[in-house]
Structures are given as structure tokens and as C-alpha cells.
Amino acid sequence: MAQGVKTDDLFETGLHSSLSRESMVLNLGPQHPATHGVLRVRLTLDGETVLHAEPVIGYLHTGFEKTAETHTYQQANTLTDRMDYLSPLTNNLAYVLAVEKLMGIEVPKRAQYIRVLFSELSRLGSHLVWLGTHVMDLGAMSVLFYCLRERELILDLIEQTAGVRMNPSYFRVGGLAYDLPEGFHENCQRFLDGFPKWMQSYKNLVQGNPLIEDRLKGVGRLSKEDALALSATGPILRASGVPMDLRKSDPYCFYDEFEFDVPVRTGGDSFDRFWVRMEEMEQSVRIMNQALAKIDPVGAYTTTDRKVSLPPREEIYGNMEALIHQFKLVSGGFNVPKGEVYQGVEGPKGEMGFYIVSDGGARPYRWRARTPSFYNLQTMPTMTRGGLVADVIVAIGTIDIVLGDVDK
Amino acid sequence: MGLNQDPVKSVEEQAAERGILTTTVEKMTHWAQKSSLWPATFGLACCAIEMINVTNSRFDLARFGMEVFRASPRQADLMIVAGRVSQKMAPVVRTVWEQMPEPKWVISMGACASSGGVFDNYAIVQGVDHVVPVDVYVPGCPPTPDALLFGILKLQEKITRGLPPKYRELAAAGGPA
Amino acid sequence: MTLITQAPVLDALEARFPGSLEVVPAVDQPTVKAPKEMLLALMDFAKQSLGMSLLVDVTAVDWFPARPRFELVYHLLNPDTMERVRVKSWCHLNEEMPSVMGIWPGADWPERETYDLFGVVFSGRGEVHRIYMPEDWEGHPLRKDYPVAGPRVD
Numbered sequence: 001m002a003q004g005v006k007t008d009d010l011f012e013t014g015l016h017s018s019l020s021r022e023s024m025v026l027n028l029g030p031q032h033p034a035t036h037g038v039l040r041v042r043l044t045l046d047g048e049t050v051l052h053a054e055p056v057i058g059y060l061h062t063g064f065e066k067t068a069e070t071h072t073y074q075q076a077n078t079l080t081d082r083m084d085y086l087s088p089l090t091n092n093l094a095y096v097l098a099v100e101k102l103m104g105i106e107v108p109k110r111a112q113y114i115r116v117l118f119s120e121l122s123r124l125g126s127h128l129v130w131l132g133t134h135v136m137d138l139g140a141m142s143v144l145f146y147c148l149r150e151r152e153l154i155l156d157l158i159e160q161t162a163g164v165r166m167n168p169s170y171f172r173v174g175g176l177a178y179d180l181p182e183g184f185h186e187n188c189q190r191f192l193d194g195f196p197k198w199m200q201s202y203k204n205l206v207q208g209n210p211l212i213e214d215r216l217k218g219v220g221r222l223s224k225e226d227a228l229a230l231s232a233t234g235p236i237l238r239a240s241g242v243p244m245d246l247r248k249s250d251p252y253c254f255y256d257e258f259e260f261d262v263p264v265r266t267g268g269d270s271f272d273r274f275w276v277r278m279e280e281m282e283q284s285v286r287i288m289n290q291a292l293a294k295i296d297p298v299g300a301y302t303t304t305d306r307k308v309s310l311p312p313r314e315e316i317y318g319n320m321e322a323l324i325h326q327f328k329l330v331s332g333g334f335n336v337p338k339g340e341v342y343q344g345v346e347g348p349k350g351e352m353g354f355y356i357v358s359d360g361g362a363r364p365y366r367w368r369a370r371t372p373s374f375y376n377l378q379t380m381p382t383m384t385r386g387g388l389v390a391d392v393i394v395a396i397g398t399i400d401i402v403l404g405d406v407d408k
Numbered sequence: 409m410g411l412n413q414d415p416v417k418s419v420e421e422q423a424a425e426r427g428i429l430t431t432t433v434e435k436m437t438h439w440a441q442k443s444s445l446w447p448a449t450f451g452l453a454c455c456a457i458e459m460i461n462v463t464n465s466r467f468d469l470a471r472f473g474m475e476v477f478r479a480s481p482r483q484a485d486l487m488i489v490a491g492r493v494s495q496k497m498a499p500v501v502r503t504v505w506e507q508m509p510e511p512k513w514v515i516s517m518g519a520c521a522s523s524g525g526v527f528d529n530y531a532i533v534q535g536v537d538h539v540v541p542v543d544v545y546v547p548g549c550p551p552t553p554d555a556l557l558f559g560i561l562k563l564q565e566k567i568t569r570g571l572p573p574k575y576r577e578l579a580a581a582g583g584p585a
Numbered sequence: 586m587t588l589i590t591q592a593p594v595l596d597a598l599e600a601r602f603p604g605s606l607e608v609v610p611a612v613d614q615p616t617v618k619a620p621k622e623m624l625l626a627l628m629d630f631a632k633q634s635l636g637m638s639l640l641v642d643v644t645a646v647d648w649f650p651a652r653p654r655f656e657l658v659y660h661l662l663n664p665d666t667m668e669r670v671r672v673k674s675w676c677h678l679n680e681e682m683p684s685v686m687g688i689w690p691g692a693d694w695p696e697r698e699t700y701d702l703f704g705v706v707f708s709g710r711g712e713v714h715r716i717y718m719p720e721d722w723e724g725h726p727l728r729k730d731y732p733v734a735g736p737r738v739d
């Protein structure tokens with residue numbers, strides 16, 4: 001097509017009449033580097049303009065909900081890690097809080113603070129991967145390497161504490177799996193002290209960079225009404241002007257004791273979503289600094305309610321009852337009173353919630369995960385309508401999906 | 409100086425002294441193949457994140473000549489199946505594998521890809537070897553980047569020793585590829 | 586443990602639909618149960634008058650072999666006041682549920698999911714397709730009479 005001539009002009013002058021106005025269908029994925037896993041998008045195009053982008057999902061459907069019904073409550077916790085695997089601990093948190101609420105278990109304050117600290121660590125790790133991969137989709141390779149470098153430090157902290165780098169299942173119903181390891185405070189503080197400097201280096205790479213800003217500004221706009229109507233949550237909703245953050249507006253785990261801001265923007269475009277997340281990272285560090293100061297080096301890390309928590313090691317070795325109790329808890333699990341509960345927490349991607357129905361037994365009757373990416377991805381057709389194909393990639397990046405979370 | 413000056417040394421040794429190495433064509437091909445495996449980017453689930461980590465500065469996959477992850481399977485000769493394979497994804501995995509040029513290798517990364525892992529259910533294929541022939545299995549959930557590196561080194565060892573890729577082995581035994 | 590049986594949302598709903606709702610005591614949030622015939626009216630009222638502009642979740646519970654078999658569960662949220670309410674309804678096997686997509690377009694995917702995994706069909710919207718499983722898949726995996734391992738034979 002000649003430069004400077006719009007498609008519509010061509011139609012009007014009749015130049016185009018031999019080419020019918022038929023649209024073209026283009027398939028993107030499920031194996032495509034920019035779809036962050038196995039997302040497939042069916043694009044209906046008019047030239048380069050997107051008429052409709054329809055996400056086709058299910059390529060990572062794992063059957064979590066069915067499998068969880070065969071697990072005991074404590075076992076099912078390990079499944080939650082594997083949904084949004086970039087931020088496993090916020091998934092853990094939503095799940096254990098739900099079960100604790102249904103059972104009416106009190107968790108020691110120290111354990112809750114540790115949960116806050118690790119949730120924010122997870123959020124930071126997740127946002128770092130988002131930043132790196134998103135900017136890489138825009139064409140800048142190097143940011144990813146910086147982000148992964150710092151994420152390694154987060155994984156080190158998690159590994160020290162929980163024993164594995166990813167999918168740690170560190171939070172358990174009733175508290176935590178283990179206490180903090182020796183030297184954790186110093187290591188964590190060193191990380192927190194270093195972070196502002198690293199954050200600045202990411203900003204140096206992206207802030208004011210015309211190549212990045214032009215790709216983001218005004219692209220993928222989502223109005224406040226649309227965002228709400230399509231059940232979007234998290235940074236997407238906040239970038240569209242709704243100041244909803246469950247940590248502030250519906251606090252759990254004593255989040256109300258912490259001082260932090262909720263970044264909100266009103267433009268609703270990719271640029272705003274980008275900066276909401278960037279600012280969130282700084283707020284996370286702020287929360288972690290406060291949490292670390294609140295956590296006593298020694299203290300309770302799990303409830304003393306023997307209904308759900310294992311007896312301490314020393315007792316198991318010397319006391320027959322304790323041994324039997326441990327055996328029963330590990331092999332058979334504990335019973336949860338009949339009823340239903342929903343608990344949502346603010347994950348890095350939005351409201352991560354669990355709806356659990358118990359029939360009074362040791363295994364959940366219904367185990368439902370309300371995963372944020374699943375709902376957020378619904379906004380994609382609205383975001384990309386009328387844009388260019390390249391903007392679809394930007395939209396996928398700023399929605400920040402994890403396919404494990406979408407497909408569960 | 410002629411090659412026959414020192415009767416105690418073999419021809420190869422004398423050549424080596426002059427900076428010439430001799431080998432067989434076969435060995436050289438294997439050496440070249442193992443030192444420039446090009447993996448296809450094929451991330452599926454959690455394990456894929458650890459696969460990405462393997463390329464970062466800490467683990468530095470580039471040391472082994474394989475940092476060029478190719479987005480197109482037609483340019484790749486190694487498929488790292490990183491994560492759980494669902495029933496819906498299985499045909500896609502097979503197609504991608506078939507698109508890769510020969511010779512090609514497959515690493516099954518993680519418990520899910522190797523055996524279904526914790527997901528013994530309707531949705532997950534119980535081991536990617538039901539779909540494509542696997543050369544190396546790397547256990548773990550997820551395997552640490554070190555474990556994946558070890559798996560890759562094992563594959564390189566296999567290639568250096570001249571063992572055929574799994575699908576050729578199966579074909580030679582008369583089974584389906 | 587205290588069960589929630591009273592809340593401003595419940596009062597408002599009671600006042601609007603006197604005698605036709607059942608309040609279900611729950612530990613976490615106000616819960617009402619309504620027959621599916623009134624579901625749309627109730628949802629519309631919740632959104633327009635109670636400010637429940639965010640549909641948090643749509644799902645189902647299979648109570649096989651009890652009848653009615655399926656319980657539909659909707660979680661609603663008012664993002665300004667952070668009030669939540671859970672609305673439940675029910676339907677028999679092979680019965681259709683009214684779709685709430687006209688009220689919240691975001692109900693599209695979760696309803697497709699509920700159809701895919703439970704086989705609950707929604708009326709009043711375009712055709713419902715499977716979302717997770719392949720189109721030619723047989724059965725609905727989250728039903729209680731569906732084996733965990735699926736049709737696999739090994």
C-alpha cells in the first residue's frame with residue numbers, strides 16, 4: 001500500500017474494490033516466544049489492524065481443583081504453589097488463610113509478619129520477571145538479565161528458609177513450615193538495602209526511553225468501567241483508576257499495621273500499568289523493611305493448636321503420644337468443620353482467592369481457586385481492538401499473565 | 409623437516425607437535441554437534457522459569473555453547489520440555505518435535521514432564537515420553553538450574569560417545585519413533 | 586466461631602425481595618440463596634443499587650447424588666465499600682442456568698469454565714464452548730462421578 005494512504009481512503013476511491021474487505025485470521029501460539037508460555041491468540045485482522053483478538057486457553061490445564069479434592073488440606077497447599085509459579089507464596093497465603101478462617105485458628109503474630117515479608121518478596125520476584133520479559137518483548141534484552149540477577153537473591157532468601165528455590169509451600173495451615181534460619185535478618189536486610197540502587201538501574205534503562213514509551217503510551221487502553229465489568233483486579237484495575245488493593249482495603253495478616261501507598265493511575269493504558277507495577281516494587285520494599293523490623297529473631301512460628309500443627313521434634317523423640325499424633329496428622333490430615341469460606345489476598349497479578357467447601361472430612365469437598373490471570377486475560381480483546389498486531393504483544397505483557405494461573 | 413625424523417614418535421604425535429590434530433570425521437561431527445546444541449524455547453510451566461534462569465549470568469548456559477534459544481523449532485535441534493504437558497498441548501508438542509530438523513534430542517525437565525509429577529489426573533499426560541522420544545530425564549520439581557545443567561552435560565556426553573538419539577534407537581528396534 | 590447472618594447487604598436484599606431469599610450463615614461473608622428464576626433480578630439489583638460492580642467469581646459445586654445436583658456460587662464485591670456478598674443458586678442435571686453475562690460481561694469465561702468442568706449450561710448468552718478441555722473431550726471432569734484419572738487406561 002502506498003505510504004500515507006489509509007485503508008479507508010482506498011475503499012472509498014474504489015482502488016481497493018478488487019480486494020474484498022475480508023479479514024484475515026492469524027494464529028499466534030501456543031508455542032510462541034511472546035505469549036509467555038502456552039497462550040494462543042486467534043487474531044482477526046484487517047491489514048495490520050486488529051479487529052478481534054481472542055485468547056484460546058487451556059493448553060496448560062492441570063486439573064488442580066480435581067486433584068486437590070483427593071488431597072488432605074495440608075497436602076493441597078503444595079498444589080497452590082504451582083498455579084502462579086512466579087509468586088507461589090501469595091497463593092499459599094490465600095489458601096492457608098481460607099482454611100484457617102474456616103477452622104477458626106489463631107496464628108501467632110510473628111508468623112503473620114513473616115508471611116507478610118515473604119508475600120512481598122514473592123511479589124517483588126514476580127514483578128521482576130514481568131519487567132524483564134515485558135521489556136524483552138519490546139525489544140530490549142538486557143533488562144531481563146539485571147532482573148534475573150536480583151531475582152536470584154530473592155530465590156536465595158527463599159531457599160535458605162524453605163529449602164527450595166521455587167514452589168516452597170512455606171506457609172502451612174496454622175503458621176509456617178519452619179522457623180527462619182540463622183542469619184536471615186542480616187541477609188534479608190542486605191538485600192533490602194541494595195534494592196533501591198538496583199531499582200534505579202532498571203529505571204535508568206526504561207524511564208524516558210523513547211523507544212519504550214512510544215510502544216506503551218496510549219496503547220491498550222482500558223476504561224475504568226470496562227475493567228470493572230470484565231472482573232479485572234490488581235495492577236490493571238488500579239491503572240484504570242480504581243484504588244482497590246486488598247492489602248489496604250480489606251486487610252489480612254495485619255497489613256493495616258504497615259505504612260505503604262497504593263499506586264493508582266487513571267489513564268488505563270499500558271504505560272500506566274507499567275508504572276503502577278514499577279511503583280509497587282518500591283512499596284513492597286517499604287513493607288518488607290517494616291516487616292523485618294517487626295519480626296523478632298526468636299518466637300513462635302506456628303500455632304500451638306495441636307489440631308493442625310505437628311508436635312515439636314524433641315517431643316516426638318521422647319513421647320509416644322506425640323509420635324502417634326504426628327503420624328496421624330501427616331498420614332490422615334485433620335478434619336475441617338462443615339461449611340464454606342472464601343478468602344482473597346492481593347497477589348502480584350490481582351485478587352487471588354480460594355473458595356473452599358468442606359463436608360466435615362479431612363479432604364476438601366470443593367476446592368476452587370479464583371485466579372487473577374484468568375479473569376485479567378479476559379480484558380485482552382477490549383484492550384487490543386483497533387490496535388496493531390505489535391500492540392497485542394504489548395497487551396499480553398502488561399496484563400502480566402502466568403499460564404499456570406490462567407489454566408489451572 | 410620430514411615426518412620420519414623421530415622413529416620413536418607416531419605420526420599423530422609428530423603432527424601434534426607441529427600444531428596439527430588428527431581425528432576421525434565422525435568424532436569431529438559429534439564434537440561439533442554437542443558443542444552447539446540449539447534449544448527450542450519451549451516453556452510450559454514452572455520448570456520453564458528455571459530453564460530461563462539457566463541462561464542468566466549466574467548459571468550461564470552460554471559456557472556450553474547453547475545460549476541460542478530459537479523461537480522456531482525449525483532452527484533448533486534440542487527440545488527441553490520444561491513443565492507439565494496437558495492433553496490439549498500434547499499434539500502441539502508432537503508437531504513442534506516433528507518440525508525440528510534431524511538429528512534432534514529431547515530433554516524432559518521436571519517431574520511433570522517425566523512422569524506427570526503430582527498431577528495424576530485427567531488433564532496431564534503422564535510423562536512426555538508418551539508423545540515424543542526422550543533422551544535425558546531431569547528429575548526435580550522444579551529441577552534446580554544446576555540439575556538442568558547436569559542433564560545437558562549428560563546429553564553432551566551421550567552425543568560425544570556417538571550414541572544415537574532416542575528416536576533412532578527406537579526406530580532401529582522396530583518401534584514407533 | 587461467629588457465623589454471619591446479619592449485614593446491611595442482607596437487609597437491603599431482604600427488603601427488596603421479601604420472603605424469597607434464604608440467608609445462609611457463613612464464617613466469611615454474607616450469603617444468600619435464591620432460586621434461579623430470580624437470579625437475574627437479584628443480580629441486577631445488587632449491581633445497580635448495592636454497588637456490587639465487581640463480579641469476583643462464578644463457580645459451581647456438585648452435590649452428587651443429592652438433588653438438585655449443582656449449586657452455583659457467585660461472589661460479588663463492592664469496590665468502594667469492600668462489602669462482599671455470596672449469592673447461591675441451584676439447578677438440576679440437564680437444566681439451564683440464566684447467564685449473568687448481560688450484567689457483568691466478565692462472567693463470560695467463568696461460565697464457560699463451569700460449563701466445561703461441570704456441564705452446567707447457561708442460557709441467554711451465545712453458545713457456550715469448552716474453555717480448558719479440547720472441544721472433542723467427553724465428560725465434565727469436576728463432576729463427582731468423573732474419575733480423577735479421566736478416561737486413561739493404565
Ligand code: SF4
Binds near residue numbers: 518
Ligand atoms: S515438575 Fe514441578 S516445577 Fe516442573 S512443571 Fe511440574 S509442578 Fe511445575
